[in-house]
Amino acid sequence: MISVRDLNKSYGGTHVLHDLSFDIKPGLMTGFVGGNGAGKTTTMRILLGVLSHDSGEILVHGSPITAAYRAGIGYMPEERGLYPKMPVIDQLVYLARLHGSSAKAAKARATDLLERLDLNHRAKDKLEELSLGNQQRAQVAAALVHEPNALVLDEPFSGLDPHAVDTTLQVLRETADTGVPVLFSSHQLDVVERLCDELVILADGRVVANGTRQELIEQHAETEWELIAGTDTGWVRSMSGVDVTSFDGGHVRFRAADAEAANAVLREASARGTVTRFGTVRHSLHEIFTEVTR
Ligand SMILES: Nc1ncnc2c1ncn2[C@@H]1O[C@H](COP(=O)(O)OP(=O)(O)OP(=O)(O)O)[C@@H](O)[C@H]1O
Numbered sequence: 001m002i003s004v005r006d007l008n009k010s011y012g013g014t015h016v017l018h019d020l021s022f023d024i025k026p027g028l029m030t031g032f033v034g035g036n037g038a039g040k041t042t043t044m045r046i047l048l049g050v051l052s053h054d055s056g057e058i059l060v061h062g063s064p065i066t067a068a069y070r071a072g073i074g075y076m077p078e079e080r081g082l083y084p085k086m087p088v089i090d091q092l093v094y095l096a097r098l099h100g101s102s103a104k105a106a107k108a109r110a111t112d113l114l115e116r117l118d119l120n121h122r123a124k125d126k127l128e129e130l131s132l133g134n135q136q137r138a139q140v141a142a143a144l145v146h147e148p149n150a151l152v153l154d155e156p157f158s159g160l161d162p163h164a165v166d167t168t169l170q171v172l173r174e175t176a177d178t179g180v181p182v183l184f185s186s187h188q189l190d191v192v193e194r195l196c197d198e199l200v201i202l203a204d205g206r207v208v209a210n211g212t213r214q215e216l217i218e219q220h221a222e223t224e225w226e227l228i229a230g231t232d233t234g235w236v237r238s239m240s241g242v243d244v245t246s247f248d249g250g251h252v253r254f255r256a257a258d259a260e261a262a263n264a265v266l267r268e269a270s271a272r273g274t275v276t277r278f279g280t281v282r283h284s285l286h287e288i289f290t291e292v293t294r
Contacts, residue, residue, distance in 0.1 A: 001025050002047070002065070002150060002181050007056035009042055009205075016042055017205045020056070024150070024181040029172065031192040032185040034202030035293060040185040041078050043202075044152050047183075048075050072099075074148030076139050076156055084128035088138045089114065091127070092145045099146035106145070113141040116174075118167050132159050140168055144175060151175060153184040157191050169195050193285040203293040217283050220292050224281040225262050226253050230274035239265055253281060 002024040009017040017039050024030050032040050045051035047058060049070045058065040082091050089110055096106035114120040117137045122130055127138055136159050143151060151172070157165050173195070176182045186192050192199070199216060201209040209216050224245060227233055233252040237244050241261030246253045256262035269275045 001061060002183075003057075003059040003062070004043070004047070005057045005059060007043065007046065007058075008054045009039075009046065009051075010054055015205070017046075017053070020202075020205070020207055022200045022207055022210050024183045025198065026179045026181045027176055028197040029176050029182045029184065029195060030198045030200060031196030032183055032200050032202070033187070033189065033192055033289065034185075038202040039205040040202060041154055042205075044075075044154055044183070044185065045077075047152055048073060069149060072146070072149040074143035074146065074151045074153075076143040076151075076153040078154040080135075080139050082127050082135075082138060082142055085126050087124050087126055088119070088130070088141075089123040092138075092141055095142055096145045101146065109147070110141070110145055113144055113171070116167075116171050117141055118164075133161055133164050136160055137164060137168065140171065144171070148175075148180065150180055151182040151184070153182070155186060156184050157186055157188055165191055189285045189289055199285075201289060201292055209288070209292040213285065213288075216288050216292075220288055222255055224253050224283075225256055225265070226277060226279060226281045227251075227265060227269055227275065228277040229269050229272070230276065231272055233269070235268070235272075236265055239268065250276075 005021050007017050007020040008015070020043060034040055042051065046053045049067070060069050092110035092113065093106040096109055097103065101109065111120065114123050117140060119134060119137045119141065122134055127135055130138065140156055143153060156168060160168060172182060193213065198212055199209065200207055209220055211219065227236065229250045231250060233247065233250055236242060236252045236254055239261070241257035242265060243255045244252060245255060254265070266275065266278050269278065
């Protein structure tokens with residue numbers, strides 16, 4: 001497990017990370033989300049050791065992170081970093097060999113990754129000849145080619161079409177399943193929702209929420225009820241213990257003081273006509289994100 005503890009960072013006089021603490025657990029995919037400038041890239045760079053921090057610690061299994069461990073992390077930096085004029089397969093083999101693989105093992109691993117990422121047909125092309133989405137897949141392959149001990153990926157899904165998101169996700173999931181801790185940042189909350197086991201939400205350099213999606217719902221999102229009926233539901237506004245949050249004809253959402261107040265709405269709706277749906281609403285990550293970062 002990688003543990004970030006009480007991390008602080010300033011650029012000049014501007015304090016951008018404030019006592020940041022969270023864990024990246026082995027075998028899990030941890031989504032790192034936050035608005036522009038929240039501090040995700042800064043944190044990732046500190047994790048990799050390419051940027052210094054002012055105070056705090058990065059621990060691996062409880063001991064300070066070492067240069068050797070850092071060298072084994074598969075990193076996909078925000079600014080990317082492959083050679084535009086080199087064929088994709090050659091750079092993957094080169095990177096694997098830098099990490100000590102034999103020529104044969106490096107070639108086998110690179111070929112296998114390109115197949116799994118659905119990029120084998122472009123293996124011999126120069127990186128700059130690929131579309132941006134395919135360049136992105138090559139970057140993912142580069143982070144994985146040396147069989148990393150951990151993965152830190154800055155926006156690995158940006159610019160990918162839905163098929164590429166699925167392909168990349170599967171490769172990352174298989175990597176996590178071997179016990180590797182994975183941290184990835186993303187602005188695509190629907191993608192994060194689909195694939196992460198744990199979430200760290202940052203706002204202005206502070207962790208404002210951390211846990212599984214279910215834990216975040218329990219901690220941060222108030223339960224809302226939803227009623228869909230065959231007739232107008234405007235009357236719900238006048239029910240006691242009920243606070244309507246959205247209303248559109250036969251579709252209403254509300255917060256209820258308690259379960260009895262919600263049940264009274266159901267009884268009234270049934271008395272008035274057909275009830276198509278009644279129940280609590282599953283909050284999207286987007287709603288939780290809005291709630292915790294406002
Ligand atoms: N080299 C730098 N010099 C000064 N300030 C910086 C530097 N790099 C980042 N910052 C500032 O640090 C804060 C955090 O930036 P960072 O890039 O870590 O955020 P982020 O969450 O990755 O944002 P985004 O989602 O937009 O990529 C921002 O206020 C940014 O302006």
